[in-house]
Amino acid sequence: MRYAHEVGKVRAAERALMARLPEGALMQRAAAGLAAVCARLLPALYGADVVLLVGGGDNGGDALYAGARLARRGARVTAVPASPRIHRAGLGALRAAGGRVLGQAPPEEEAAGAVAGADLIIDGLTGIGGTGALREPHATLARLASEAPGTVVACDVPSGVDAGSGRVDGPAVRADVTVTFGTHKPGLLIDPGAAYCGVVELVDIGLGPDLPDPDVVAARPEDVRPPEPGPESDKYRRGVVGIIAGGERFTGAAVLAAGGAVHGGAGMVRFASAPHAVELVRQRWPEAVTTVIEPKPDALERIGRVQAWVVGPGLGTDRDGETLVEAVLGTDLPVLVDADGLTVLARRRDLLRRTAPTLLTPHAGELARLIGADRDAIEAARLDHVRRAAAELSATVLLKGSTTLVAEEDRPVRVNPTGTPRLATAGTGDVLSGLVGALLAGGLPALDAAASGAYLHGLAARIAAAGGPPAPGREPGERSGEAPISAYDVITALPAAFRAVW
Ligand SMILES: NC(=O)C1=CN([C@@H]2O[C@H](COP(=O)(O)OP(=O)(O)OC[C@H]3O[C@@H](n4cnc5c(N)ncnc54)[C@H](OP(=O)(O)O)[C@@H]3O)[C@@H](O)[C@H]2O)[C@@H](O)CC1
Numbered sequence: 001m002r003y004a005h006e007v008g009k010v011r012a013a014e015r016a017l018m019a020r021l022p023e024g025a026l027m028q029r030a031a032a033g034l035a036a037v038c039a040r041l042l043p044a045l046y047g048a049d050v051v052l053l054v055g056g057g058d059n060g061g062d063a064l065y066a067g068a069r070l071a072r073r074g075a076r077v078t079a080v081p082a083s084p085r086i087h088r089a090g091l092g093a094l095r096a097a098g099g100r101v102l103g104q105a106p107p108e109e110e111a112a113g114a115v116a117g118a119d120l121i122i123d124g125l126t127g128i129g130g131t132g133a134l135r136e137p138h139a140t141l142a143r144l145a146s147e148a149p150g151t152v153v154a155c156d157v158p159s160g161v162d163a164g165s166g167r168v169d170g171p172a173v174r175a176d177v178t179v180t181f182g183t184h185k186p187g188l189l190i191d192p193g194a195a196y197c198g199v200v201e202l203v204d205i206g207l208g209p210d211l212p213d214p215d216v217v218a219a220r221p222e223d224v225r226p227p228e229p230g231p232e233s234d235k236y237r238r239g240v241v242g243i244i245a246g247g248e249r250f251t252g253a254a255v256l257a258a259g260g261a262v263h264g265g266a267g268m269v270r271f272a273s274a275p276h277a278v279e280l281v282r283q284r285w286p287e288a289v290t291t292v293i294e295p296k297p298d299a300l301e302r303i304g305r306v307q308a309w310v311v312g313p314g315l316g317t318d319r320d321g322e323t324l325v326e327a328v329l330g331t332d333l334p335v336l337v338d339a340d341g342l343t344v345l346a347r348r349r350d351l352l353r354r355t356a357p358t359l360l361t362p363h364a365g366e367l368a369r370l371i372g373a374d375r376d377a378i379e380a381a382r383l384d385h386v387r388r389a390a391a392e393l394s395a396t397v398l399l400k401g402s403t404t405l406v407a408e409e410d411r412p413v414r415v416n417p418t419g420t421p422r423l424a425t426a427g428t429g430d431v432l433s434g435l436v437g438a439l440l441a442g443g444l445p446a447l448d449a450a451a452s453g454a455y456l457h458g459l460a461a462r463i464a465a466a467g468g469p470p471a472p473g474r475e476p477g478e479r480s481g482e483a484p485i486s487a488y489d490v491i492t493a494l495p496a497a498f499r500a501v502w
């Protein structure tokens, strides 16, 4: 797992560690790590042009000390101060090492020329102390760095990205590499901030023993553990998922949710709905066991045993849909509620009073209705809202988006690292609900089922778009070689995604 801690906890751990270390030792560790990454990124350090963008806080201090280290090894280092008060000792160290410092508030052309001509730019404008939109001249310098041809290395956090949340309120530095100290910050893992970071390198400055449990974690491939069938598995032990989706009017969602479950490793998929949806699912997925039901309180009685339920995609939000959502939530089994089911829940929050696990999978608009918040406010502060929702609704909440988040009260929020803009296409959410339902039925706890499902879903989308397992890295501006994908393509690529993590 990649771990991230809130800014306040990072500062507390830093204080505790600094109390045991000689003055300035921590900043030296950070600067040494930053300089080492920069040296690796340059084909030749001797004679390389390195520009430091230096803000008025310790983030600028890190950049100055790292610049001094690079200057001592032969780089031509120029500091561009963005503030009249920059780290004095760092400035002295850079000068002593032969670095050049532009005048305070240098003319824009001079700074622009230095940035445009640099082989490598270190962004030390703001780190965890940055708040709100970048002011001038920081904003201009951030823009110049983002447009420059040289390699951009962000110190701790790309300036303009809110370290705690990933919020970006104006211009921000687009980094090729972000060197972060001690632990990740949530804003490095969550979009939009995550998209500004490039490759994130964590430098150990010895904070570990002083850090509490993480606030946010992101899975690596080895952390994704779908339930694996053993030699004694039969279809019942591998988990039977029941899906109630679609109706007379909406059938696509039913077919896609059932497909996500069929390819999501369920031992058996029991699908139940109105005749038309049942007919189409039967045609597309002969593996599913189907039942025609009517929207009555006893609707589940004819379906047979399941280990987890999925309810909602394409169900409709009228009284009939509500009856089915109520029936499913009335069971003592794990339930995933998606799409129309969530709209029903927004007016029937009483249905969430249950003891078995409940997993809700809203996008921002659905979450806005569920917790009575503004959709734009949710998009701007996704981490805060997903946490709030999990607490208020007493449920596991998977908030869909370019970085999908999964929250459960008193647990670190899971950030999905495999998301891709290609997933922003109709029907992919239905596939996710079937897939996660299969993982729930296979015995994963709701948080793990949701996080693993989101991971596999994103990976399948990437595989479908690329026509095979994605290449490990791509140069900026290089053609992606990817195709647009449909929700059905994601289903088809699920086996390859499972193979990649098993
Ligand atoms: N603590 C430690 O032991 C260690 C800390 N380390 C390093 O310290 C960093 C934290 O340093 P920090 O606390 O000094 O804050 P920092 O990120 O430099 O920002 C403050 C400056 O930014 C300015 N500023 C803020 N918002 C702005 C805006 N919107 N637009 C423009 N300016 C804005 C603000 O200006 P002001 O508002 O005060 O006028 C002030 O000058 C951390 O990220 C890591 O790199 C490492 O060395 C490891 C050891």
Ligand SMILES: [K+]
Pocket (backbone or CB within 6 Å): 059, 123, 124, 125, 126, 127, 154, 155, 156, 157, 158, 159
């Ligand atoms: K920075």
